[in-house]
Each structure stands twice: as structure tokens, then as C-alpha cells.
Amino acid sequence: MAGITRxxxxxxxxxIVNVLFLCAVLSVAVTVxxxxxxxxxxxxxFSESSLVxxxxxxxxxxxxxxxxxxxxxxxxxxxxxxxxxxxSIAVGLPLGVLTAIxxxxxxxxxxxxxxxxxLEILAGIPTVIVGxxxxxxxxxxxxxxxxxxxxxxxxxxxAxSIAVGLMILPIIASxxxxxxxxxxxxxxxAAYGLGATRRQVSLRVVVPAALSGISASxxxxxxxAVGETMAVTIAAGNSPRMTWNYFESIQTLTASIAQTxxxxxxxxxxRYDALxxxxxxxxxMTLVMNLIxxxxxxxxxxxxx
Amino acid sequence: xxxxxxxxxxxxxxxxxxxxxxxILLDVAFSALLFMGTVAGVIALxxxxxxxxxxxxxxxxxxxxxxxxxxxxxxxxxxxVKAALAGSAYLMALTALFCFPIGVGAAxxxxxxxxxxxxxxxxxxxxxxxxxxxxxxxGLLGLGLFARFLRMGPSLLAGALTLAVMxxxxxxVAAREAIRAVPDGIRLGAFALGATRWQTVRRQVLPAAMxxxxxxxxxxxxxxxxxTAPLLVIGLPIVIFTLPDDLRDPVSxxxxxxxxxxxxxxxxxxxxxxxxSIILLxxxxxxxxxxxxxxxxxxxxx
Numbered sequence: 001m002a003g004i005t006r007x008x009x010x011x012x013x014x015x016i017v018n019v020l021f022l023c024a025v026l027s028v029a030v031t032v033x034x035x036x037x038x039x040x041x042x043x044x045x046f047s048e049s050s051l052v053x054x055x056x057x058x059x060x061x062x063x064x065x066x067x068x069x070x071x072x073x074x075x076x077x078x079x080x081x082x083x084x085x086x087x088s089i090a091v092g093l094p095l096g097v098l099t100a101i102x103x104x105x106x107x108x109x110x111x112x113x114x115x116x117x118x119l120e121i122l123a124g125i126p127t128v129i130v131g132x133x134x135x136x137x138x139x140x141x142x143x144x145x146x147x148x149x150x151x152x153x154x155x156x157x158x159a160x161s162i163a164v165g166l167m168i169l170p171i172i173a174s175x176x177x178x179x180x181x182x183x184x185x186x187x188x189x190a191a192y193g194l195g196a197t198r199r200q201v202s203l204r205v206v207v208p209a210a211l212s213g214i215s216a217s218x219x220x221x222x223x224x225a226v227g228e229t230m231a232v233t234i235a236a237g238n239s240p241r242m243t244w245n246y247f248e249s250i251q252t253l254t255a256s257i258a259q260t261x262x263x264x265x266x267x268x269x270x271r272y273d274a275l276x277x278x279x280x281x282x283x284x285m286t287l288v289m290n291l292i293x294x295x296x297x298x299x300x301x302x303x304x305x
Numbered sequence: 306x307x308x309x310x311x312x313x314x315x316x317x318x319x320x321x322x323x324x325x326x327x328x329i330l331l332d333v334a335f336s337a338l339l340f341m342g343t344v345a346g347v348i349a350l351x352x353x354x355x356x357x358x359x360x361x362x363x364x365x366x367x368x369x370x371x372x373x374x375x376x377x378x379x380x381x382x383x384x385x386v387k388a389a390l391a392g393s394a395y396l397m398a399l400t401a402l403f404c405f406p407i408g409v410g411a412a413x414x415x416x417x418x419x420x421x422x423x424x425x426x427x428x429x430x431x432x433x434x435x436x437x438x439x440x441x442x443x444g445l446l447g448l449g450l451f452a453r454f455l456r457m458g459p460s461l462l463a464g465a466l467t468l469a470v471m472x473x474x475x476x477x478v479a480a481r482e483a484i485r486a487v488p489d490g491i492r493l494g495a496f497a498l499g500a501t502r503w504q505t506v507r508r509q510v511l512p513a514a515m516x517x518x519x520x521x522x523x524x525x526x527x528x529x530x531x532x533t534a535p536l537l538v539i540g541l542p543i544v545i546f547t548l549p550d551d552l553r554d555p556v557s558x559x560x561x562x563x564x565x566x567x568x569x570x571x572x573x574x575x576x577x578x579x580x581x582s583i584i585l586l587x588x589x590x591x592x593x594x595x596x597x598x599x600x601x602x603x604x605x606x607x
Contacts, residue, residue, distance in 0.1 A: 012503075017503070137352065261538050
């Protein structure tokens with residue numbers, strides 16, 4: 001549309017277009033703002049405590065000793081974050097992909113009309129409520145009866161993973177379903193022509209053809225799980241520790257930020273600056289995953305369009 | 306798969322006509338698995354809502370007026386959501402005021418005026434990436450930039466700006482899709498009558514794209530109203546006994562209150578948290594209903 005010759009714009013229009021341009025550029029300003037705010041305090045954090053200690057230390061105990069090595073070691077928080085990330089994928093991926101196959105290949109339009117809004121509702125539940133549900137229901141009524149009260153902590157990584165898994169299920173389902181619907185009908189027809197059943201078409205034609213889209217959805221979902229704060233704070237606890245035991249209490253990067261700000265930190269202290277170092281870690285982690293995911297999605301859009 | 310092709314009578318030519326017993330078993334099992342996997346999500350949602358109502362309904366209906374009109378209290382039986390409910394409402398109105406005009410403006414520019422160049426591509430990629438930034442990081446932006454650097458403190462203004470910045474990418478995407486759905490014939494017709502590009506956008510494209518834009522905005526706001534982490538990080542209070550009269554006044558919000566109540570040991574506070582959750586869910590449901598109503602009532606079929 002931009003190439004169309006038309007009447008010369010009136011003088012006032014230049015102004016208007018400039019204002020609109022400013023609105024669009026403001027989004028870049030937001031990014032610059034985020035990076036600047038994170039950088040300023042991250043730099044001052046690393047001037048007081050060591051980068052190596054932050055990246056390799058396994059003890060996160062702010063306020064104990066002033067920025068000595070090891071007390072600001074984020075590995076225990078990273079391990080908690082990864083625990084929740086993998087756990088929530090273990091819950092959300094199978095359910096999400098099964099839902100996507102059902103919606104794309106099996107469901108009648110009436111069933112789709114009911115299911116899709118239901119998934120949207122699930123995606124729209126505030127995370128603080130999902131966390132409350134995990135603490136009030138999942139741990140006492142599911143995990144503890146099955147695995148034993150003595151093994152399952154009141155706050156535990158499994159409950160957090162299930163909560164976050166439910167939150168990322170709609171993301172995985174909707175992106176995977178888009179990828180499956182993008183698979184051309186001719187491929188399905190060809191398989192049916194060879195006598196394949198709907199199951200074989202789904203599993204051997206549609207899913208392999210949509211695999212890149214499915215993997216993009218998983219990466220994006222993992223990124224969301226890493227950035228999730230409230231549900232893991234409420235259900236998984238606030239004890240930074242290196243463990244692979246899902247029934248123990250852990251702490252994620254995000255939960256650590258939430259816990260620190262609740263405890264009234266004075267600006268300018270190492271503890272305050274540590275918040276931004278954690279924020280920077282989160283920002284970079286999620287940015288990389290989002291970029292990879294977006295790139296994969298762009299590619300599968302090109303293949304079939 | 307290697308299918309042995311045999312010639313079939315036309316009556317037998319239907320899907321899966323030559324299935325073996327094992328295949329039939331597998332097909333049925335797979336259908337059952339799909340159905341169970343799909344229903345699991347629905348059951349989880351139903352269980353969640355049932356749990357919230359089961360533990361909060363009694364607390365809510367015992368004294369609904371009192372619950373809505375009392376401030377927080379150390380005694381769970383006397384605690385209410387007044388400040389948080391009012392704070393959520395104020396915050397939402399102010400957030401909409403900040404991010405709606407800017408989001409729509411950016412969308413108009415990108416769809417109608419932007420030249421196809423590297424700057425535009427960069428801006429677009431940037432907006433897509435902003436949508437994926439964790440909300441707690443927006444909280445740190447609000448804390449570092451609005452609350453501390455611009456000296457707003459943990460105020461209504463700082464909270465609204467933080468939520469506005471967070472909702473902006475979502476609104477831009479929704480508004481762009483609505484603008485893109487307006488057919489070019491409308492624009493060409495306006496040009497043919499001698500309208501300038503701005504007149505065309507202002508009088509034809511924008512009104513036609515408004516329902517979709519509003520729907521997207523309401524959905525973005527309903528996400529913002531349920532956000533806890535960014536507001537926790539900028540330091541909005543939970544214990545507060547006043548309503549704001551000024552942009553610089555502190556406010557609290559429902560999700561923060563729910564978070565605070567879930568972390569207390571007394572079971573009565575858990576019931577209060579569930580009751581507050583019911584109110585928050587009702588609020589979200591109302592907003593979504595408005596969005597759906599707008600979509601169905603005013604959307605134009607081209």
C-alpha cells in the first residue's frame with residue numbers, strides 16, 4: 001500500500017506521522033531501559049563481589065558476609081530453575097502435544113469450539129492462584145498421599161512443576177496445533193490413499209512434519225517456565241539448594257528475587273544489586289530461548305506457505 | 306510404511322478398510338490416549354476452580370459486604386479486600402490510559418506508514434522479544450527506573466507505568482492484527498475520493514479496526530490485573546488502610562493480597578485467600594465477557 005501515489009499530505013499530517021513514529025520507537029526505548037537498568041546495578045554488583053563466585057558458587061546466602069565468594073553463588077538457584085523447567089515440560093509436553101493432535105486431527109469443529117476457549121481460560125488464570133492451588137491441593141491431596149508425607153516436603157519442586165506445567169500446557173498445545181494445521185492436506189491424502197489409518201497419519205505424517213513447530217513451542221514454554229515467579233514461590237518454597245529430588249523444597253532465580261524484595265532491601269547495598277544480577281541472568285536466558293523459538297517458527301512458516 | 310496394495314471392491318473403499326485386528330486395537334488405544342490427554346487439562350482446570358470455591362465460598366458468602374468493605378487485619382475473620390480491590394481498579398484504569406494510545410499509535414505507524422526498511426524490521430523484532438520478557442524483569446525495570454530513579458516510590462503511578470510497559474507489546478500486536486484485517490478496498494476507496502492517508506486511517510481504518518483492538522486491549526489488561534511479581538518487586542504495600550487520592554499514593558492490589566494470605570500459617574487466611582481469588586476470577590471473567598461481547602457485537606465481516 002505504501003507505493004500508491006495520492007494527494008499530497010497536508011502539513012499537519014507530518015506532525016501526526018512523527019507522533020506515531022515516536023510511539024513505535026518507544027518500544028525500543030523500553031528495551032533500552034530494561035537493559036540499562038539491569039546493567040547499571042549488575043555492574044555495581046560485580047564490582048563488589050566476584051563474577052566467578054556468582055557463576056560457580058553453590059551457596060546463595062545474601063547478607064551473610066559482605067559479598068564474599070560463595071555466598072552469592074547462583075548455581076543453587078539455577079538448579080532450582082532448571083528443575084522446575086524440566087519438570088513442567090515433563091507435565092506440559094505430553095499433555096500439550098496430545099491435546100494438539102486431538103484438536104488438529106480428531107476433534108469435530110464443535111468440540112474444538114469448546115476446547116479452545118477452555119484452554120484459553122486455563123492460560124488466563126493468574127499465576128498466584130495456580131500457586132495457591134498447588135499448595136492447597138496438589139501437595140496435600142495428590143503428592144503426599146501417593147509418595148508419603150515423610151518424603152514430600154510441604155513446599156516441593158514437584159508441586160511447582162505441576163503448577164507451571166498446567167500454565168505452559170496451553171502454549172504448547174496452541175503453537176503445536178498451528179504447526180500441525182500448517183501441514184498440507186496433500187500429505188495426509190497421500191497417506192490415506194496408501195491405506196493408513198488416522199492414527200498412522202497423525203503419528204507418522206503430521207507429527208514428523210510439524211516437529212519443528214512442536215520443538216519451537218517447547219523452547220518457548222521452557223522460557224516461560226524459567227520466567228514464572230509466583231507459582232514457584234508459593235508452591236516450591238524458598239530454600240536454595242542443589243538437589244535433583246523433586247520432593248524437596250528449592251528456590252528458583254525468580255523466587256529469589258521475589259523473596260529479597262519482600263524483605264525490604266535498602267538501595268545501593270550488595271543485596272539490592274544482586275537482584276539485578278539475577279534479573280540479568282533471567283533476561284539473557286529467556287531472550288536466547290525466545291530468539292531460537294521465533295527463528296524455528298519463522299522457518300516452518302516458510303516451508304509450507 | 307509398506308502397504309501391500311490389493312484391489313478392493315468399491316464398497317470397501319473407505320478409510321482403514323484393510324486394518325488388521327492389532328491395528329484396530331492400536332487405533333482405539335491411541336484415540337483413548339488422545340482423549341485422556343486432552344481431558345486431563347480440562348480436569349485440572351475444573352479441579353482448580355472447585356478447590357478455590359470449596360475453600361473460599363463459605364468465607365465469601367458469610368459476610369460478602371464486610372469482606373469487600375473492610376481493610377486488611379491481623380485477624381483473618383475481620384480481614385477484607387477493600388484497599389486491594391480499589392487499588393486494582395485504579396491501577397487498571399491508569400494502565401489502560403497509558404498503554405492504549407501508545408500501543409494503537411505504534412500499531413498504526415507500523416501497519417500504515419512505516420517504510421519497509423531495517424529500522425522497521427528491528428522495531429518489529431524488538432516488540433516480539435519484549436512479549437517474551439518475564440514479568441519479574443519488568444518489575445525490576447519499574448523498581449530501578451520508575452520507583453527509584455524517577456523518585457516515584459511504590460506508588461499508583463509507578464505500578465501503572467510498570468504494567469503499561471509490560472502490556473504494550475501485547476496491545477501493539479492485537480491492534481496490528483485488527484488493522485491488517487481491514488481490506489485494502491476501503492483504503493483505495495478513500496484515496497479515490499481524495500482523502501489523505503491520515504484521513505483514511507482516522508475515519509475509515511481505525512473505526513473498522515476498533516473492536517478487534519479493544520478486545521485485544523481488554524485481554525492484555527486482564528493479564529495485567531492478575532500480575533503479582535512486577536508489583537511485588539516495585540514494592541507496592543500489602544498492609545494499607547487508605548484509598549489513593551493522588552498518583553503518588555501507595556496502593557495495593559488483589560493478587561498481592563492473595564499472595565500475602567497464602568503465605569500465612571492460619572487456615573482461616575487460606576480461606577480468605579481463596580475468597581479473594583474468587584473475586585479476582587470473577588473480575589477476569591467479567592472483563593473477558595466484555596471482550597467477547599465486543600468481538601461478537603461490533604466485529605465486521607468483510
